[in-house]
Amino acid sequence: MSALEAVLRRTSWSKVTEDAPTREQLLPLIEAAGRVADHSSLRPWRLIELRGNDRVALGAAIAKANGADEPSTKPLRAPLLIAVVASYRRSEKVPHWEQQAVAAGVAHTLSLLLDEAGWGVIWRTGGYTRSKAVAKAHGLKKNERLLGWLYVGGRPEGKEAGRRKRVDADALLTRMPKRKGTKKG
Template sequence: MSAVSDAIDARRSYSRVTAETPDRAELLRLVSVAGRVADHGSLRPWRLIELRGDARRRLGDALAEASGRLGDDAARLAAKALRAELLIAIVASRKESHKVYDWEQDAAAAGVAHALSLLLFDAGWGVMWRTGPFTRSEPVRRMHQLAPHEELLGWLYVGGVPSESKSSQKAPLDPAEFLSAL
């Protein structure tokens, strides 16, 4: 196997991470590489938003507002945005195109997110891609300052890998179940 195959095979999702995070310079380097994914028309129909510090609290408030919950229920939901010191919002930022459909552009944005998660993991960081029922709610859209042509695809929660980590490892799959021929 190649180094790429080994890295993909080793990848795990970490639901809990430590407070340590990559700095902006490291993120910029990894985003530069992740941006090389397949992208019909080279539209680059995506953008990423780095959320640290108070931005995570504002996200938590937006999630609570979107849910309509009050009191402790709202506080528990808002706390989900604080599970990592760094969240990276993945935004499908669709471009006007007569030949590249919205779904293709969304696929490119998802490809960037997945590539970035692989690159972060390979660099030694714990990562989990999270979504939820309020990902595309109006309060969350406002908080991220999304334009009308943009859709939030979720967040990468990023941090250090705990020494006693519980990573999510997928069960092996039978590739023949997923690869057919015509």
């Protein structure tokens, strides 16, 4: 399958089975995802693997962030969550927004690779990603921000992922506006 075919086929899986890739299966995919464009090769990201009781602890942190009495069951929707963290580096040339874009690029590329490998994946976020309770649960440092989680599991048999609308590429690919005194070209 070509990269174009894999990307066009990719879709989010909101419901997955309890199967999940092993750490050993994840490592080469993460290594490949880490090849995204990265100005100055800062590697301003890291990933946190959450399995088993880690997901329960996250549910408690989400509850605390939301002021709820009962732990959130959202982290239990998949057997594996991969927290995506922007880990900002000091740089005169690369601002934080660009470093965050690198971390998001790693997450998206990893989701494509997991999808292509046959796993069900969805990227989930929420306002609580910026909460102190959730940051503490993940052991984030002062220079780090949680961008969300890739929820990963097996694809249910006989089910299809959600359908995605086609992208109107022609409408989204525009040109610079004409300026007075210049020729189009």
